[in-house]
Amino acid sequence: MPSLSESLAGIGEMFGAYRSMSRQGVLGMNARNRLYIGRYNQRRLFPLVDNKLKTKQLAQQYEIAVPELIGVIDSQHQVSMLSKHLLGLESFVIKPAKGSGGKGILVIQGHDGDGWIKASGDRVTLQDVQRHVSNILAGLYSLGGAQDVAIIEHCIRFDDSLANYSFEGVPDIRVIVCRGFPVMAMTRLATRESDGKANLHQGAVGVGLSLKTGRAINGVMHGKLVQAHPDTLERLSELVIPQWDELLNLAAGCYEMTGLGYIGTDVVIDRDKGPMLLELNARPGLAIQMANGKGLLPGLRKIDALTDAELRRPAAQRVALSQQWFAD
Amino acid sequence: MIKRNLPYALLVGLLLLAGIAQILHRHWVYDVPLLPGDAQTIWSVEAKVEFDANGEPVKVRLATPDSQPGFMVLRDSGASPGYGLSFVPDDHPGAEWTKRSAEGKQSLFYRVDVLESDAHDLMDESAPPIITSSWPEPYASAVTQVVQQAYSTSADHFSLTRELLKAFNSDPRDQHVQLLVSQYRQRLPQLIVDMLNMAGVPSRVVYGLRLQDGRRQQTLLPYIRVWQGDNSQVFDVPLQERNPTLFDPTAPLLLWEQRGEPVIEVMGGENSQVRFSMIKREESAFGNVANRLSDEHDLLNFSIHSLPIEEQAMFKTILLIPIGALIVCLLRVLIGLKTSGTFMPVLIALAFIQTSLVTGLVGFLIIVATGLVIRGYLSHLNLLLVSRISATIITVIAIIGVFSVASYKFGLTEGLKITFFPMIILSWTIERMSILWEEEGWREVMTQGGGSLLTAVIAFWAMSNPLVRHLTFNFIGVQLVIMAVVLMLGTYTGYRLLELKRFVKLGKH
Ligand SMILES: Nc1ncnc2c1ncn2[C@@H]1O[C@H](COP(=O)(O)OP(=O)(O)O)[C@@H](O)[C@H]1O
Ligand SMILES: [Mg+2]
Numbered sequence: 079m080p081s082l083s084e085s086l087a088g089i090g091e092m093f094g095a096y097r098s099m100s101r102q103g104v105l106g107m108n109a110r111n112r113l114y115i116g117r118y119n120q121r122r123l124f125p126l127v128d129n130k131l132k133t134k135q136l137a138q139q140y141e142i143a144v145p146e147l148i149g150v151i152d153s154q155h156q157v158s159m160l161s162k163h164l165l166g167l168e169s170f171v172i173k174p175a176k177g178s179g180g181k182g183i184l185v186i187q188g189h190d191g192d193g194w195i196k197a198s199g200d201r202v203t204l205q206d207v208q209r210h211v212s213n214i215l216a217g218l219y220s221l222g223g224a225q226d227v228a229i230i231e232h233c234i235r236f237d238d239s240l241a242n243y244s245f246e247g248v249p250d251i252r253v254i255v256c257r258g259f260p261v262m263a264m265t266r267l268a269t270r271e272s273d274g275k276a277n278l279h280q281g282a283v284g285v286g287l288s289l290k291t292g293r294a295i296n297g298v299m300h301g302k303l304v305q306a307h308p309d310t311l312e313r314l315s316e317l318v319i320p321q322w323d324e325l326l327n328l329a330a331g332c333y334e335m336t337g338l339g340y341i342g343t344d345v346v347i348d349r350d351k352g353p354m355l356l357e358l359n360a361r362p363g364l365a366i367q368m369a370n371g372k373g374l375l376p377g378l379r380k381i382d383a384l385t386d387a388e389l390r391r392p393a394a395q396r397v398a399l400s401q402q403w404f405a406d
Numbered sequence: 407m408i409k410r411n412l413p414y415a416l417l418v419g420l421l422l423l424a425g426i427a428q429i430l431h432r433h434w435v436y437d438v439p440l441l442p443g444d445a446q447t448i449w450s451v452e453a454k455v456e457f458d459a460n461g462e463p464v465k466v467r468l469a470t471p472d473s474q475p476g477f478m479v480l481r482d483s484g485a486s487p488g489y490g491l492s493f494v495p496d497d498h499p500g501a502e503w504t505k506r507s508a509e510g511k512q513s514l515f516y517r518v519d520v521l522e523s524d525a526h527d528l529m530d531e532s533a534p535p536i537i538t539s540s541w542p543e544p545y546a547s548a549v550t551q552v553v554q555q556a557y558s559t560s561a562d563h564f565s566l567t568r569e570l571l572k573a574f575n576s577d578p579r580d581q582h583v584q585l586l587v588s589q590y591r592q593r594l595p596q597l598i599v600d601m602l603n604m605a606g607v608p609s610r611v612v613y614g615l616r617l618q619d620g621r622r623q624q625t626l627l628p629y630i631r632v633w634q635g636d637n638s639q640v641f642d643v644p645l646q647e648r649n650p651t652l653f654d655p656t657a658p659l660l661l662w663e664q665r666g667e668p669v670i671e672v673m674g675g676e677n678s679q680v681r682f683s684m685i686k687r688e689e690s691a692f693g694n695v696a697n698r699l700s701d702e703h704d705l706l707n708f709s710i711h712s713l714p715i716e717e718q719a720m721f722k723t724i725l726l727i728p729i730g731a732l733i734v735c736l737l738r739v740l741i742g743l744k745t746s747g748t749f750m751p752v753l754i755a756l757a758f759i760q761t762s763l764v765t766g767l768v769g770f771l772i773i774v775a776t777g778l779v780i781r782g783y784l785s786h787l788n789l790l791l792v793s794r795i796s797a798t799i800i801t802v803i804a805i806i807g808v809f810s811v812a813s814y815k816f817g818l819t820e821g822l823k824i825t826f827f828p829m830i831i832l833s834w835t836i837e838r839m840s841i842l843w844e845e846e847g848w849r850e851v852m853t854q855g856g857g858s859l860l861t862a863v864i865a866f867w868a869m870s871n872p873l874v875r876h877l878t879f880n881f882i883g884v885q886l887v888i889m890a891v892v893l894m895l896g897t898y899t900g901y902r903l904l905e906l907k908r909f910v911k912l913g914k915h
Contacts, residue, residue: 096901099912100900102912106901106905107742112896216790367909368911373912
């Protein structure tokens, strides 16, 4: 049992932590849910982003670049016709429309006889792919086991400048966009430990990015600062995301597209076609604050106070304003 | 911003004010104590008589209890629309309902409030006369044998009774006893009384009720009452069938019928039965008087207590659920504990209340662990969700069945309480945990499972706390206050306790 004075010191420390966190403007779960998601995201708009197929179709209407759709498999009897879709394809990606956290995503990067090569280098046969699609349809990867459809899309070939920063996976860039204004950004780098997935709690590296330049600020892995990628040993401070302004414009444009006022956009950069939207998230996590070493609230409060005139600006102007306000 | 928050602030203020006002009003005007301790225990017992009337004049007589050592009868009343009701206070107290003609299913209610009291001057029954009975052979000689055996190994009336009962309870039974049991199984209480009379011990079959808070659908059980001079003792009848999970031999025993009369007589009807519900209340002695004076329809005295006892007993539990919900709110919003299924812990806590904490925890872990193993196999079959959950439900029921039987076989009657768990909820818990295991690994299962259990234990602790039970049941205002607190928690946007740990580095810049 801790003594009374120890307990008091502990409580004092807690209040100290609370005060300094709120001084730094760290966004907590309660505030995120009530003040941002609850206030800016209407319930009826959630289905647009909870289903990747809908997001993709919507994005095409708004001329926001997305990986090109090859086909959709939505019933068991179409599974046998899978080979027609895949005929002559060098690389492709199959994923569940309602998946999350990287579950059920099959990335194929090459052809090999009558089979294919996965990102990890393993071989898969047509039967393997068919079984995978069947599992997606049965809801194995979607929330609560709901029935789902499988999306087949083109595989992104990522920009060479990023090749050394990721272990078996495409690094994606998460931008928090509040009422159309980018507020904070980071990139998630897959590691051997995270099994090629870009999920921070599975051991991926999160790298905070300067909104102004797209240059790395700070890298964290399991909540601790890191200087280099643990597998490729590349120094993170050298990391710069190419085509940064275009990327931010794309992210900011997702506000008009969905009407959601608080979103996390996942963007990847294709070597040839530039930034492309992978998916949107209406409940983006808080870990981006760790990667950037600062809280979200100062930026969000600034956006809260904007006038209607400022809110009506086109995406490019909003991005410019954000870069000016949130440069550090 | 302010405009939108004004109605909210008003609502919360109003709820708080109304809640507190109701509590104080009941405390001051009706003298309901705020603490459970400084009060007397009153049991309200309701008898529900049901029978099928056959169109003729109906007369129903229900024996009613008298003040007796341990209990003082405060008030009694009956309710049954269309019936004439009179209380016959002669030497066989009873309630008598009459009606010129009735047809179909009938329900009559009788309710009595008794005060637990150790006053010495409570009237007591005196010993009945000895009645000699005779039995045909070979039973007569068996009776003589057994009585003589018990007589020779005892010193007085009470020890004689104990010896006699021991002979019936022993396993294996003596052959004479076995003979008597096989012949008189249905009339065992009367047989034992007759045998006691034969040995010159005044005794009688009485009917009584073990008082346990919130019990419903109870029946009277026979007991044997034995006198020695002015003293008397009540003994259990051997070889009784009763549900070992519900039986509590320490609960106070209210003798309902103690004069050897039938408990219920129905003329003009058939298939009659009596069921009892009971509930415990704490009131100050003055409150009794006040309650008796106040008329039942007083709006300000609005309380659950105007309902029939059976419904009151149900509400006693229902009114605790908001406490559980409040605890979940506190733990999630202020602490940031992760649970699997938002309110699942409250239901688990409710089950714990019935099983007791340790039994409940062990039972829960056994069911969920076994369920997870079997669910692990099911997931290989790649089934559709609905059939998978259905299969899990059936599995859970099977586990519960197996453990009940096994623990009963080993003589662990505690194990039978496993049936109190909400099976469908458990199945969903298993399903969710199993998906979690596949997707996020065992670590996440442990955090969420541990969080759920911790929440359940805290909710259990709060919901079984005597003060909390007293307040929620006696003061409806408490519900309004809880509502206000929950509404306030819903607008809390500060950090959760566990976030302080997660983000503490960010504060250090
Ligand atoms: N078309 C694609 N080409 C290459 N990699 C992809 C593609 N789609 C997804 N990925 C990889 O899978 C990861 C998760 O994809 P995403 O669509 O964001 O799904 P989730 O909702 O599961 O996070 C991405 O970070 C990327 O590494
Ligand atoms: Mg993603």
